[in-house]
Amino acid sequence: MTTMLLDTTKGIVEFTYKGIGPTVLLLKGGHSTRDTDLSHSSLIYEGFSLLTVSRPGYDYTEVSTGKTPEDFADTIVEILDHLEIELVSVIAISAAGPTALALATRHPDRVSKIVMEAAMTAPWEENMKQRAKLLFGPAERMVWGSLRKMLKLFPDLVMKQLLSEMTTENAEEYLESLSPNDRRFVYDMLATSQSGKGFSLDLDHSVSDISHVQAPILGMYSQKDKSVQYTNALLLKSLAPHCEIYEVNADSHLIWIGKGAREVWDKRLEFLHQ
Incomplete structure (x- = not known):
C-alpha cells in the first residue's frame, strides 16, 4: 500500500487507503507500525476499502495531532473530510480502543459500527x-x-x-x-514493532463517557489475555448501550492466531456486513 501524508491543522498524519467498497478505518495498537499486519489487510479482498491511520507518535504521525484520544478523533475527521468519506466502520486494536470510542462519542454521524479487538477500555495499572x-x-x-x-x-x-x-x-x-x-x-x-513516541502517549489514555454511543459495538476478547485483561470486556459491556462481547477461544492477547482465529475472522466479517 502507498503511504500518504496529510498536513492537518494540527500536524502531519500518515495513512494508507486502498480497496473498493465500504470504508473500514483501522487503528492499530501499541508498538504497531505501518509494516505491522495482524491479518486486517485481507479485508480489501472481502469487498471493503481499508483506511489505516497511524496514531500520534507512530510512524510519521506527529504527536501534535492528538495527545488525547478526543483530540486525535477530531484529526481523524479531517482525514475523512479530505478523502470525502462520510461514514466508516472502525476496528480498534489493543491500545487504540480509547481513540475509537472517542471518535464515536465526538462524531457519531461518522461512525457506523465499532469492532474492539482485545482493545483497552480500562485505565492502565x-x-x-x-x-x-x-x-x-x-x-x-x-x-x-x-x-x-x-x-x-x-x-x-x-x-x-x-x-x-x-x-x-x-x-x-x-x-x-x-x-x-x-x-x-x-x-x-x-x-515490525516500534514504540516511537506513541506508546508513552497510549499509557495515559482513558475512555470518557460512552453511555450515549449509538453505534453498535462488537468486543472480541480472550479470558487468557494477560496484557488486556478480560475485565476490559466486562467494562465495555457495562458502559456501552449497544455492545456484544464475543469471547474468543484464544490462549493469549493475540486473538488473530491459534484455534479461534477463523472464528474471529468470520465474526468480524459478519458484524461488518450487517
Missing part, C-alpha cells in the same frame, strides 16, 4: 505504566533495536519472553503449540 515508560520511553529505540537483533539470533527465546507478557498460560508451552504460520505471525509482529 500504575505498576504496568511505570514499567512501560521505563522500557518504551526515551530508550525505546535502543530496546527495540536490541530485541530485533536478539530475535534473529534466538527467535524462540525472544518470542517466549514477549509472549509471557501476553498470555496467562505457560509461555513456553504456548509457543510450542503454535503452528509454523502462527509462529511466523508472532515473529513478523515483533520484527
Whole structure:
C-alpha cells in the first residue's frame, strides 16, 4: 500500500487507503507500525476499502495531532473530510480502543459500527505504566533495536519472553503449540514493532463517557489475555448501550492466531456486513 501524508491543522498524519467498497478505518495498537499486519489487510479482498491511520507518535504521525484520544478523533475527521468519506466502520486494536470510542462519542454521524479487538477500555495499572515508560520511553529505540537483533539470533527465546507478557498460560508451552504460520505471525509482529513516541502517549489514555454511543459495538476478547485483561470486556459491556462481547477461544492477547482465529475472522466479517 502507498503511504500518504496529510498536513492537518494540527500536524502531519500518515495513512494508507486502498480497496473498493465500504470504508473500514483501522487503528492499530501499541508498538504497531505501518509494516505491522495482524491479518486486517485481507479485508480489501472481502469487498471493503481499508483506511489505516497511524496514531500520534507512530510512524510519521506527529504527536501534535492528538495527545488525547478526543483530540486525535477530531484529526481523524479531517482525514475523512479530505478523502470525502462520510461514514466508516472502525476496528480498534489493543491500545487504540480509547481513540475509537472517542471518535464515536465526538462524531457519531461518522461512525457506523465499532469492532474492539482485545482493545483497552480500562485505565492502565500504575505498576504496568511505570514499567512501560521505563522500557518504551526515551530508550525505546535502543530496546527495540536490541530485541530485533536478539530475535534473529534466538527467535524462540525472544518470542517466549514477549509472549509471557501476553498470555496467562505457560509461555513456553504456548509457543510450542503454535503452528509454523502462527509462529511466523508472532515473529513478523515483533520484527515490525516500534514504540516511537506513541506508546508513552497510549499509557495515559482513558475512555470518557460512552453511555450515549449509538453505534453498535462488537468486543472480541480472550479470558487468557494477560496484557488486556478480560475485565476490559466486562467494562465495555457495562458502559456501552449497544455492545456484544464475543469471547474468543484464544490462549493469549493475540486473538488473530491459534484455534479461534477463523472464528474471529468470520465474526468480524459478519458484524461488518450487517
